[in-house]
Amino acid sequence: MMELQWGKKYRVSAFLLCLMGVLLSACANKSVSGQLSGKSKHWEVALAYQYQDESDGSEKVTVKYLGKDVLVVGNVLVKIKDSSNNTTNHQNVMLDEKGTAIIESVVQPNANPEKKNVQVELQWNGFKEVVSLK
Structure with missing residues (x-):
């Protein structure tokens, strides 16, 4: 017993x-993850992010040119600025034949990893547009 x-x-x-x-x-x-997207006259941008903890994260930015002649675009400068004023620059981004480029990054998340009010500035051939992502 x-x-x-x-x-x-x-x-x-x-x-x-x-x-x-x-x-x-x-x-x-x-783990924090999410997706944001936005559109301007010439560009469509999507940002997918995933942060595993305070020291490990990844971001994937997809930019698509909405104009008709992709060949005249050339190299694109992509500047990503988040609500914490963290800025990431991607220079000499090349578009594929469909006008799309995918930029993948391993990043260190900040103290507030949720993305809000992200601005993506695109510069090409002397032109500049800003896309707000929501």
Whole structure:
């Protein structure tokens, strides 16, 4: 009889220990992800981001030229500015034959990794447009 009660105590303790481990591991993995997009007269821009924790993150920016003649665009300068005034410059971005370029980056998230009020400035052939992403 004593042996049976002792076994139950261990089972309950082991179950509670496993449950606490699962809860703590879920709290430790603070993943933030999202997507923003916007459009201007000549450009369509989408930003997808995912941050695993405070030191690891990735961003993928897709820019698409909406004009008719993609060949005359040439190299594009893409400047990305977030609400914390962090700016990332991507120079000499080349578009494919469909007028699209994909820029992937590994980034270190700031203290507030949620993206809000992102402005993307595109410069090409002496022209400049700003696309607001929401």
